[in-house]
Amino acid sequence: MNGVAVRSRGVTTGQVLSLLLLFGVSDWVSAAIRYAIPEEARRGSAVGNVVADLALDLGRLPGRRLRVVSGGNKKYFGVDLTSGALLVNERIDREELCGALSPCSLSFEIVVENPLELYSGTVEIQDINDNDPVFPSSQARLEISESVAAGARFPLESAQDPDVGINSLQTYQLSANPNFALDVQTRVDGSKYAELVLEKELDREEQRELNLVLTALDGGSPPRSAHVQIHIDVVDANDNAPVFNQSTYKASVRENTPSGTLVARISAYDLDDGPNGDIVYSFSSHTPAKVRELFALDSATGELRVKGQLDYEETKLYEIYLQAKDKGAVPGVAHCKVLVEVVDVNDNAPEVTVTSVYSPVPEDAAPGTVVALLSVTDLDSHDNGLVNCFISPGIPFMLSSSLKNYYTLKTEGALDREKAAEYNITITAKDSGSPPLSAVKHILVQVSDVNDNAPRSSQDSYDVYVLENNMPGIPILNVSATDPDLGRNAHLSYTLLQGDTTFGHLFSINRENGTLYVLTSLDHEDQVEFNMMVQVQDGGFPPLATNVSVSVFVTDLNDNAPTVLYPHPNTTATYTDVVAPGTPAGHMVTKVVAVDADAGYNAWISYTLLQATDPSLFSVGLHNGEIFTARQLREDDAPEHTLVILLKDHGEPVLSTSATISISVAEMVKEVLTDLTDVAPANDPRRHVTFYLILAVILVSAAFFITMLSVGIFKCYKWRQSRELYNSSRSTTYRTPGPFHHIDAVRGGFTPPSFYHQVYLTTDSRQSDLLCKKPFTSSPLGSRQGTIRNGEPGLYHQIVGTASRLPTPAEVM
Numbered sequence: 092m093n094g095v096a097v098r099s100r101g102v103t104t105g106q107v108l109s110l111l112l113l114f115g116v117s118d119w120v121s122a123a124i125r126y127a128i129p130e131e132a133r134r135g136s137a138v139g140n141v142v143a144d145l146a147l148d149l150g151r152l153p154g155r156r157l158r159v160v161s162g163g164n165k166k167y168f169g170v171d172l173t174s175g176a177l178l179v180n181e182r183i184d185r186e187e188l189c190g191a192l193s194p195c196s197l198s199f200e201i202v203v204e205n206p207l208e209l210y211s212g213t214v215e216i217q218d219i220n221d222n223d224p225v226f227p228s229s230q231a232r233l234e235i236s237e238s239v240a241a242g243a244r245f246p247l248e249s250a251q252d253p254d255v256g257i258n259s260l261q262t263y264q265l266s267a268n269p270n271f272a273l274d275v276q277t278r279v280d281g282s283k284y285a286e287l288v289l290e291k292e293l294d295r296e297e298q299r300e301l302n303l304v305l306t307a308l309d310g311g312s313p314p315r316s317a318h319v320q321i322h323i324d325v326v327d328a329n330d331n332a333p334v335f336n337q338s339t340y341k342a343s344v345r346e347n348t349p350s351g352t353l354v355a356r357i358s359a360y361d362l363d364d365g366p367n368g369d370i371v372y373s374f375s376s377h378t379p380a381k382v383r384e385l386f387a388l389d390s391a392t393g394e395l396r397v398k399g400q401l402d403y404e405e406t407k408l409y410e411i412y413l414q415a416k417d418k419g420a421v422p423g424v425a426h427c428k429v430l431v432e433v434v435d436v437n438d439n440a441p442e443v444t445v446t447s448v449y450s451p452v453p454e455d456a457a458p459g460t461v462v463a464l465l466s467v468t469d470l471d472s473h474d475n476g477l478v479n480c481f482i483s484p485g486i487p488f489m490l491s492s493s494l495k496n497y498y499t500l501k502t503e504g505a506l507d508r509e510k511a512a513e514y515n516i517t518i519t520a521k522d523s524g525s526p527p528l529s530a531v532k533h534i535l536v537q538v539s540d541v542n543d544n545a546p547r548s549s550q551d552s553y554d555v556y557v558l559e560n561n562m563p564g565i566p567i568l569n570v571s572a573t574d575p576d577l578g579r580n581a582h583l584s585y586t587l588l589q590g591d592t593t594f595g596h597l598f599s600i601n602r603e604n605g606t607l608y609v610l611t612s613l614d615h616e617d618q619v620e621f622n623m624m625v626q627v628q629d630g631g632f633p634p635l636a637t638n639v640s641v642s643v644f645v646t647d648l649n650d651n652a653p654t655v656l657y658p659h660p661n662t663t664a665t666y667t668d669v670v671a672p673g674t675p676a677g678h679m680v681t682k683v684v685a686v687d688a689d690a691g692y693n694a695w696i697s698y699t700l701l702q703a704t705d706p707s708l709f710s711v712g713l714h715n716g717e718i719f720t721a722r723q724l725r726e727d728d729a730p731e732h733t734l735v736i737l738l739k740d741h742g743e744p745v746l747s748t749s750a751t752i753s754i755s756v757a758e759m760v761k762e763v764l765t766d767l768t769d770v771a772p773a774n775d776p777r778r779h780v781t782f783y784l785i786l787a788v789i790l791v792s793a794a795f796f797i798t799m800l801s802v803g804i805f806k807c808y809k810w811r812q813s814r815e816l817y818n819s820s821r822s823t824t825y826r827t828p829g830p831f832h833h834i835d836a837v838r839g840g841f842t843p844p845s846f847y848h849q850v851y852l853t854t855d856s857r858q859s860d861l862l863c864k865k866p867f868t869s870s871p872l873g874s875r876q877g878t879i880r881n882g883e884p885g886l887y888h889q890i891v892g893t894a895s896r897l898p899t900p901a902e903v904m
Contacts, residue, residue, distance in 0.1 A: 126177070127215040130185035135178055138168065138214060141201060142175025145210055149175050154205060160446055161199040168199055168214070177212075185216045186253040191280075193218070193255040202447050202464070209446060209464050209497075220258040220311025224250040226319040231305075231376070233287075233323045236421035237295040238330065244274070245287040246412070246426065249377035250307035250317050257310035266304040273305075278410055284377045287321075295325040332423025333359040333370050333415040342395075343432040346403040350396075354386065357393040359415035359425050367419030375412035375426060382411055386431070395429060403435040404470045437475035437524025442468050443532040451537035454508040462488065463500040463534055467520050475524035483517050488536075490518070500534065508538040509575045540577035542631025548572045552640040555607075559615040559645050570605035570639055572627040582630035587623055588638070594623050598643070607641065615647040616688045649742025651688040653696045655750040658683075667753040676722045680709065683716035683736050683750050693742035701749060702735035709754070711736055718752060730756050 126139045142149050147157075152172045159168050159177070167181045189195030194215050201210040227248050235245065252260040263285035265273035270291045276284050285305065301323040308314045335357065342355040361368040372393045374383060385399035386409070395411070409431040416422045446464040469476040480490055480498050487504035500516065514536045521529040549571045557567050574581040585605040589595055598621070600607050605627070621643040628636040668681040687694040698716040703709060708728060710721040718734065732754040739747040794801075 124210065124212040125215070126212070127217055128179070128183075129217045129219050130183050131219060131221060132179050132183060134180060134182070138177040138179060140175050141170060141177045141210075141212070145201070147175070147203065152203075155203040156205075157201065157203045159199050160202055161197065167197055170201070183216055185218050185255075186222065188216060190253070191255060195255075200446060200466070204447075207447065207449060207461055207464070211494075211497075218255045218258050220254055220309060220315060222253045222258075223315040224252040224260050224307040224309055224317040226250045226305075226307065226317055227380075228319070230320045230322065233321065234326050234421060235289070235293060235323055236326050236423075237293045238421075239289060239293065241289050241292050243289045245289070245424075246375050246377055246414075247285045247287060247305055247321065248319065249282070249284040249379075250319075251379070252307075252309050252315075254309060254311070259309060260307055261310040261314075262308050264306040264308060266306075268301060268303055270301065271303065279408075280410065293325045298325065300324050326421040331362040331367070331417075333361040333417055333425040335359045335415060335425050335427040338427055340427065340429040341432070342429065343434055344397065344401065345434045346401045346436045347438050348397050348401060350398055350400075352397045354395045354397060354431055355429050357395065357413055357415075357427060357429065359393070359427075361415075361417045361423065363417060363419060363423075367417050367423070369418040370415045371418065372413060372415050375414050378412050382409060385409070386411060388413060395431075401433050403433045403472070404439065407433055409433070435472050435475055437471055437522060437526070437528055439470040439475075440528040441478045441520035441522055441530045443480070443518060443520045443530055444468070445532065445534060448534060448536070450535070451539040452502065452506065453541055454506040454538050455541045455543065456502055456506060458487075458502050458504060460502045461499050462502060462536055465490075465498040465500065465518065465532070467496050467498065469522050471522065471524060475522055477523040478520050479523070480518060480520045482519070486514055486516065488514065488516055506538050508540050508577065509544065511538065513537045540580055542576055542580040542629065542633070542635060544575050544580075545635035546572045546574045546583050546627040546629055546637045548627060548637055548639045550639075552642065555641065555643045556646050557609060557613060557643055559613050559648050560650060561609060561612055563611050564608060566606045567609050567643065568607040568641065570600070570607060570625050570627065570641070572605065572637065572639070574629050576629065576631065580629055580631040584628050584630070586626050586628070588626050591623070594621065597621065598623065600625060609643075613645045615645045615690065616651065618645065619690075620644050647690040647693055649689055649693040649740065649744065649746060651693075652746035652748050653685045653687045653738040653740055655738065655748060656684040656686060658750060658752060660748075660750060667755050669755050669757050670720070670724065672724050672726060672728075672756055672758060674720055674724045676720050678720045680718045680720060680754055681752060682718065683711070683738070683752065685716065685738050685748075685750070687740050689740065689742060693740055695741040697739050697741070699737045699739070700734065701737040702733075704729055704732040704734075708732065709734055718754075724756060728756060732756070 124139070124141065124144050128136070128138055141147075142152065142157075147155075152175070157170055157172065159166070159170055161167060165181050167179065167183060169178050169180045170176070171178055183197075185195050188197070195218070196213045196215045199212050199214070201212060202208070203210075231248055233245060235243075247263075250260055250263075252258075260283050262283065263273055263275050265271065265285075265287075270289065270293060272288045272290045274286045274288045276286060278284065287303075303321040303323065305319045305321055307317045307319075309316075336359070340355050340357055344352065344354050357372065359370050359372070361370055371390050372388055373390060374388060385397070385401060387396050387398040388394070389396070393413075393415075395413075411429040411431060413427050413429060415425045415427075444466045446466055448463045449461060452460065452462055465480070467478045467480055469478050478496070480492070482488060482490055482500075487502055487506060489501055489503040490498050491501060492498045500518070516534045516536055518532045518534065519529055520532070521527050553568055553570065555568045570585060572583055572585075574583055583605075584602050585600050586602065587594065587598060587600050597609065597611055597613070598607060599610055605625070607625070623641050623643070625639045625641055626636050627639060628634050670678070670680050674680075683698060685696055687696055696716070697713050698711045699713070700706065700709070700711045705728065708721055708724070709718055709732070711718050711734075716736070716738070718736075734752040734754065736750045736752060737747060738750065739745050
C-alpha cells in the first residue's frame with residue numbers, strides 16, 4: 092500500500108501505515124480502513140489505494156459513483172477513479188485540527204452505489220517537527236534572598252510547543268553556573284516544566300546578581316529550541332516563607348458552570364509579622380495562558396473561581412499551579428497544585444447526518460430495500476452520549492443499526508404509489524442524558540410508479556340503442572375508463588376485438604378517447620343486435636388490459652310498407668277464389684296474407700275493404716285479412732266480384748299497400764277450372780309437360796340406385812334449404828311450379844282450416860288436375876315477428892322464407 096513518507100527517528104522517508112479491518116457487520120457497511128500520513132503533506136499526495144484495500148473492481152468504479160464523504164466544510168481527501176488512490180485535497184495542519192490531542196485523526200466514509208455500500212475509514216495525521224518551543228517572554232527576573240537554604244526550588248516559566256509526541260517539548264537546559272542546578276519535572280498530561288534548584292547558598296556580598304540562560308529543547312531530529320534570559324537578584328532574606336496547609340487541592344465542577352462559581356479555596360500562612368507575613372496568592376509563572384482565561388484567583392482570599400466557559404469535551408482535567416508570596420523585602424514563596432475535574436453535562440444534542448438517500452423508490456420494492464444511510468454523533472460522554480434513533484410509526488419504513496452510530500433506513504412493508512406518492516420521514520435521535528436532548532432530521536422519499544393497475548371501466552358492459560337508417564360516421568358511445576397509475580402506465584388506448592370480421596366495416600373506435608362510431612347505415616331488418624368487445628389497454632410494460640362488453644341494438648323505424656304474399660300482386664296470372672251460390676253469411680271465402688318487415692307497432696297490419704263490386708256482399712277482418720260473406724249469396728248476385736283491400740301498418744308515418752281479390756260464384760268447380768284455363772298463356776314454352784314428366788320418372792328411377800352417401804348429401808341439402816327458409820325474413824313469391832299454373836288457396840281459409848284446395852292447371856285444360864282437401868301443414872317457419880299471440884290483436888305475420896316457389900305436388904305428397 093502506497094502512502095506519503097513521514098519523518099520518524101532520523102528516517103527521512105517511511106511507509107504509511109494502513110490497516111484494513113474487515114468485519115461483516117452489515118449489508119451496507121462492509122469494512123473499515125485506517126491510514127496514517129504526516130501533516131503538511133502536499134496536495135495530490137497518495138494516502139493509500141482504497142480500491143485495492145477494499146477489494147473493489149476498478150473497472151466498475153465510474154458506474155458505481157464512488158465518492159468520499161467527510162464532515163466539516165473542507166474536503167481533505169478525494170479518490171482518483173483511474174488508479175483507485177485516496178489523495179490529499181487540502182493542506183492538513185495537525186496543530187490546527189487537533190491542538191494538543193494525540194493521536195489526531197480524520198474520519199471519512201466511502202460510498203459506492205449499484206449496489207449501495209458504505210465503507211468507513213480513518214487517516215491518522217502524524218505530527219512533524221514544524222514548530223519551535225516558545226517562552227512567554229524573552230526575559231525572566233527572580234529575586235532570591237541570600238538566606239535561602241540550599242535545596243530551595245524556584246519554578247521557571249514553561250515554554251510551549253504545539254507539536255506532540257517526540258516533537259513536543261522534551262527537556263530544558265541551564266547554562267553552567269556554580270549555584271543552581273536544573274530539575275525538569277513532568278506533569279500528569281506529559282508536559283515538561285523546569286525548576287531551579289539552589290545547590291549552593293547565595294552570598295549577596297559576594298555576588299549581587301546572576302544571569303542564566305534557560306534553553307527549551309523538543310525531541311525532533313534535529314531538535315528545535317528556544318531561549319530565555321533569567322536575571323536573578325540576590326536580596327536579603329525573609330526568614331519565613333509562606334506555607335500551604337496542603338500541597339494538593341482537588342475539586343470538581345460541572346461544565347458550563349456560570350462564571351464566578353467558586354471552585355476551591357486555598358490557604359497558606361507565614362510566621363513573619365508585618366509585610367513579611369502578609370500573603371498574596373497568584374498563579375505560578377508556568378501556568379498556561381488557557382488556564383488563566385478559564386479561572387480567576389483572588390489574591391487576598393485565595394478563592395479560585397470559574398472565569399471562562401468550561402467544556403468537558405475539550406478538557407476533562409485541569410492541573411493549576413498556584414503560589415503564595417509574602418510582602419517582605421525578599422518575599423517568601425510557597426507553591427501548591429489544584430486539580431480541577433470537569434464533570435460532563437448533557438449539553439450537546441445529537442447530530443444526524445444523512446450520508447446517502449436512494450429516492451425515488453419503486454413501489455414494488457421488496458421489504459428490506461435500503462433507502463438511506465445515516466450516521467449519528469453526540470459529543471457528550473457516557474449516557475449523555477448514548478444515542479437512540481427512531482422514526483414515527485404508521486409508515487412502511489424501519490431503522491436498523493448494525494454498527495455503532497450508523498443506521499440504515501429500509502422499507503418494512505409494501506409500497507403503493509397510488510395511496511402515497513411520497514413520504515416525509517422524520518428521524519428523531521435522542522440521547523440518554525437527563526434531561527435528554529434530541530435532534531430531528533427529515534428525509535423526503537418519493538415512490539416511483541410501477542404498472543400494477545389494470546384499466547378500470549366505469550361499467551362492465553354497455554347497451555347502446557341506435558335508430559336504423561342512421562347517418563354513417565356518427566358517434567354512438569364513449570367508453571369511459573381510468574387507470575390510477577402514472578404517466579405511460581396510465582395512458583389508455585381503446586381497440587375493438589375482432590370477434591366478427593364484419594364488425595370492422597360497421598364500427599370503429601377512437602384509440603385515444605374510446606369514442607365508438609358506426610361507419611355505415613344500419614338496418615333493423617337486416618340485423619337487430621351487434622355484440623362486440625372493447626379492449627382498454629394501458630401503456631405500461633408489460634401492458635395491462637380490461638375488456639368491456641358493448642351491445643348495439645338497432646331500433647326499428649317504419650321504413651317498410653306491408654307486403655302482400657297472397658294474392659301475389661306482381662303476376663300476370665289472375666287468382667280467382669270460388670264460392671258456391673247460396674253460401675250463407677259469415678262464410679270465409681279467402682284470406683289476404685301480408686307481412687311487414689318492420690317490428691312492433693310498425694309491423695301491425697290492419698285490413699279494410701277499399702273497393703268492391705258489391706260492397707254489401709263481402710267484409711274483411713280488420714286484423715287478420717280474412718274475407719267473409721256479409722250476407723247469403725243470391726242468384727241475382729253477379730257471377731264475378733273484384734275486391735280491393737287496403738293494408739296499413741301502425742307506424743309513424745303510416746305506410747300502406749293494396750291487394751286485389753277476384754271471387755267467382757260457381758256451381759261446379761270443373762266449370763271454374765274450365766274458365767280459369769282460358770287465362771293460361773297461348774304460347775307457353777313449357778307445354779310439353781308430358782315429355783318432362785316421363786323424363787322426370789326416368790331420372791327418379793335412376794336416382795333410386797345412388798349410394799347411401801348420395802342420399803345423405805341430398806338430405807343435408809334439404810336441411811340447409813329448410814334453414815335458409817327459416818332464417819329469411821323476406822316474402823316468398825308464388826309462381827307456377829314447373830309447367831303448372833296453380834291457385835294456392837291455403838291462405839284462403841276454407842273450412843276446415845286444416846285443409847286446402849289446390850287446382851293445378853296446365854296450358855292444356857284437358858290435362859288439368861284438381862286436388863281437393865289435402866291436409867294442410869302449417870309452415871315450419873312460424874312467425875319471427877309475433878303472429879297473433881297472447882291476445883295481440885290483428886298482428887299476423889307469416890314469414891314464408893326466401894324460396895321463390897311453393898312446394899310441387901310431388902313434394903306435398
